[in-house]
Amino acid sequence: MPYRIIQINPSATSNSRASVLVIYTGGTFGMVYEPQAGQLVPFDFERVVDRLPELNRLDFAISLLTLNEIIDSSNMKPAVWVELAQIIQDHYSSYDSFVILHGTDTMSFTASALSFMLEGLSKPVILTGAQLPIGVARSDARENFITALEIAAATEADRPLVPEVCVYFNSLLLRGNRSTKRESVQFNAFTSENYPHLANAGVSIDYNRPFIRPYQPNQSLKIHKTLDPNVTILKLFPGITQAVVESIVNIPSLRGIVLETFGAGNAPTDAWFLDVLKGTVDRGVLIFNVSQCEGGRVTQGQYQTSKHLLQIGVVSGADITTEAAITKLMVLLGREPGYGPEAVLRLRTLLAQPISGEMSE
Numbered sequence: 001m002p003y004r005i006i007q008i009n010p011s012a013t014s015n016s017r018a019s020v021l022v023i024y025t026g027g028t029f030g031m032v033y034e035p036q037a038g039q040l041v042p043f044d045f046e047r048v049v050d051r052l053p054e055l056n057r058l059d060f061a062i063s064l065l066t067l068n069e070i071i072d073s074s075n076m077k078p079a080v081w082v083e084l085a086q087i088i089q090d091h092y093s094s095y096d097s098f099v100i101l102h103g104t105d106t107m108s109f110t111a112s113a114l115s116f117m118l119e120g121l122s123k124p125v126i127l128t129g130a131q132l133p134i135g136v137a138r139s140d141a142r143e144n145f146i147t148a149l150e151i152a153a154a155t156e157a158d159r160p161l162v163p164e165v166c167v168y169f170n171s172l173l174l175r176g177n178r179s180t181k182r183e184s185v186q187f188n189a190f191t192s193e194n195y196p197h198l199a200n201a202g203v204s205i206d207y208n209r210p211f212i213r214p215y216q217p218n219q220s221l222k223i224h225k226t227l228d229p230n231v232t233i234l235k236l237f238p239g240i241t242q243a244v245v246e247s248i249v250n251i252p253s254l255r256g257i258v259l260e261t262f263g264a265g266n267a268p269t270d271a272w273f274l275d276v277l278k279g280t281v282d283r284g285v286l287i288f289n290v291s292q293c294e295g296g297r298v299t300q301g302q303y304q305t306s307k308h309l310l311q312i313g314v315v316s317g318a319d320i321t322t323e324a325a326i327t328k329l330m331v332l333l334g335r336e337p338g339y340g341p342e343a344v345l346r347l348r349t350l351l352a353q354p355i356s357g358e359m360s361e
């Protein structure tokens with residue numbers, strides 16, 4: 001079904017300095033309390049100005065596109081990421097920037113996936129949402145939405161200030177593929193342990209310019225629409241059994257595993273464990289080593305307990321998040337349908353290096 005796009009602050013058109021397309025996907029943000037039903041229900045988002053009349057005071061044009069199916073972000077799927085990437089591509093030349101309203105639960109996965117899918121992006125794509133529905137008096141929806149819009153529309157010398165995929169939440173602008181949801185009750189839902197905040201919004205919005213991806217005017221947007229779902233996450237714990245590890249690595253068609261290890265990338269040294277992993281790598285399955293710690297990085301070889309992983313051919317994820325690691329695997333595997341040794345080598349090289357600012361060298 002084609003999408004309907006409406007302008008939600010028509011009063012801004014006459015002297016608007018920018019145009020932002022808001023893509024509404026669902027989540028807690030758009031809920032209001034329905035007294036008859038005694039519960040929170042989604043409201044007609046096209047009437048958002050009734051709830052946030054201050055949108056009319058912004059001096060840039062805001063258009064709204066609502067996905068045909070509004071979802072709680074726990075139902076997010078690669079097919080919806082493809083839909084979002086396609087919408088951005090289809091409207092890329094008509095808008096200066098994009099704001100995606102999204103449930104908080106999987107927002108970091110979506111931000112990470114889009115950062116890999118939107119190659120050559122040179123416009124802001126800012127994801128935001130809320131911990132409390134817009135229909136609740138103390139909701140954080142108002143501040144998150146309005147500041148995300150301000151950031152999306154911000155320019156300097158006629159260039160967008162933040163030409164990358166970001167998460168804006170509770171006064172912080174984070175690189176999307178460095179963000180993680182860490183909190184389900186307080187308003188400070190997101191963190192970026194291994195990369196500085198891109199901006200802090202207080203009385204003014206202070207941009208951390210050296211850490212924002214530089215604007216590259218001569219790039220054209222290319223989207224990657226094939227994501228390979230044959231990936232998984234294997235989280236280690238003391239006492240994990242051979243049966244559990246084998247049942248995971250032997251999943252038919254599996255092509256990639258995010259191995260969540262301890263500390264600086266350490267894992268058990270039991271012979272059975274290393275043998276199973278070696279057999280898996282030798283079959284051409286990519287194993288990507290990501291730490292269970294939010295901060296710090298994987299340094300394979302620092303301890304004896306990670307040296308073996310290095311020798312087997314496990315790829316170090318350095319300081320990448322699990323959200324970025326699993327989506328990077330999906331996108332890279334989708335880009336490389338070949339299963340031969342050269343394809344695996346190419347994939348291993350790309351996995352080990354930053355391709356969209358998601359990890360440090």
Ligand code: ASP
Pocket residue numbers: 026027028029071072073074102103104105106129130131
């Ligand atoms: N379950 C909701 C979602 O992620 C939570 C939220 O929006 O904060 O869609």
